[in-house]
Amino acid sequence: MLKTPLRLAVAAVCTLLASGSAQAHFQLAYTPEVNITKAGDHAVKLIFWHPFENGHVMDMGEPLEFYAVHRGEKIDLKSTLSPMTFKGSENSAAAYDGTLTLKRSGDYVMVVVPEPYYEESEDIYIQQITKSYVNRNEIPTDWMDAQGLKTEILPLNRPTNIVAGSTFTGRVLSEGKPAAGVEIEIEYMAAEPDMANNQPQEPTASPMPGGAIVAISDDNGYFTFGVPKAGFWGFAALGSGPDKEYQDKELSQDAVLWVRAYDVK
Template identity: 65%
Template sequence: MKKLMSAVAGLAAATLLAAPAAAHFQLVYTPEVNVEAAGDLPFKLIFWHPFENGHVMDMAKPEAFYVVHKGKKTDLMDTLNPITFTGSGNAAAAFEAAVPVRRNGDYVFVLEPAPYYEGSEDLFIQQITKSYVNKGGMPTGWHEPLGLATEIVPLNKPTNVIAGSTFSGKLLSDGAPVAGAEIEVEFMAAEPDMDANRPKEPTAAPMPGGAVVAVTDADGEFTFGIPKAGFWGFAALGSGPAKEHEGKELSQDAVIWVRAYDIK
C-alpha cells in the first residue's frame, strides 16, 4: 500500500508547467541500447534541443567521459573524436566515440561536460549526463547510484521502459535526496543520423505551454507517464552542489536518458 501511495503521489507531481525557453539537453546517444553481440557501439555527444530540432550548442572538450560496468569504471576520453553536428538552424561542435562492449550486463555511460556559457542568461551550464546500454538481457546494477555530484537514479529499468507505463527516478545531490526539484522532460523527437551528423526527420512536435516538468517528492522521487516509444530525457536543473564557475552562476544539472518501447 505504501508503494502504491508513493506512486500515486509521484504521478500527481508530474504536472505541466510553463517555461520561458526551450530546454537545453546534453545527449549521450547510441541508437541501440539493448545488444546481443559483442562489438563497438557508436556514440554521439551533442548539446542540443532534440524535441524541436532546435539550436545546437558548441561543446568544449569534456571534463570526463567513462563507463561503469559491474562496478568497474573505464575511462573513455581517448575514444572521443570531435565532429560538427548540424541541426535545423545551425551547426556546432560535438563529439563521437566508438566504445567496445564485450561482456553481458548493464553499462552506464557518464559524461561530465565542460561548463557551457549561455550568454542570453549570463550563466554557465554543466549537464552531468547518464545513458544506459544492456548486453545480453542480464541486469547488473542499472539501479545503483554512482556517487556523482548530482544524478538521477532510475527506479525502472532504463533500457526497456514500456510506452504507456511510467518511469520513476530519484534525484540526488552529493548523495542526498533533493525534494521539491523541477525535472524537465524531453522527448528525442529528432534522433541523430549517425552517418550524416545531422538529425533525422522528427517524429513528434513539442508540447504547447513550454517545457514539460515533473516535481520531486519529499524523498527526491518523481514519476512520469511515458506516452510514446523512443528516447526520453530527464534533467534536474541546478541540482548539483557547484553553484559558480569563473565568477558567474553555474547551473550544474543531472540528466538521464531512458529508452521506451511499444509492446508488439
C-alpha cells in the same frame, strides 16, 4: 541501492507544469541501439542540443570526463573521443564522436561530465552531468545503482526497456542524498541523430504546447512521469548539483538521464 517507499505511488506522482522556457537544453550521450547481443565497438554521439524542437545546437567543449560503468568497474572512454560538427536544423555546433566497447554481458552506464557551457542569453553557466545506458544480452547488472556523481537521477525502472504507456520513476540525488523540490524538465528525442551524416533524422513528433514539460521532485527526491510514446526520453533535474558558481557567474549544475521506451507488439 536505494529502496522505494511503499507510499511511492501516491507521494511521487508529480504534476506536469508549463515552464517559462520554450526550449530545453539537453546533453546527449546517444547510441541508436541500447539492447545489444553482440560484443564489439558501438558508436556514441555526444551532442548538446534541443532534441524535442530539433532546434539550436550548442558548442561543446572537451568533456571533463566520459566513461562507462560495467559490473561496478569504471571504464575510461575519453580517449575514444574525436571532435565533429553536428548540423542541426538551425545551426551547426561542435560535438564529439566516441566509442563504447561491449565485452561481457550486462549494463554499461555511460557518464558524461561536460565542461560548463556559457549561456549568453541568461548570463549563466550550465553543466549537465549525464547518464545513459546500454545493455548486452538482457542481463541486469548496474542500472539500479547510483554512480556517486555530484548529482544524478537514479532510475527506479529499468531504463533500457520502458513500456510506452506505462510510467517511469526516478529519484534526484545531490551528493548522494535525495533532492526535494527540484524542477525536472522532460524531453522527447523527436529527431534522433543520423550517425553517418552528423545531422538529425526526420522528426517523429512536435513539441508540446505551453512550453517545456516539467515535474517537481517530492520530499524524498522522487518523481514519476507517464511515458506516452516509444523512443528516447530525457530528464534534466535543473540546478540539483552542489556547485552553484563557475568563473564568478551562476552555475546550473544539472543531472540528466536518458531512457528508452518501446511499444508492446
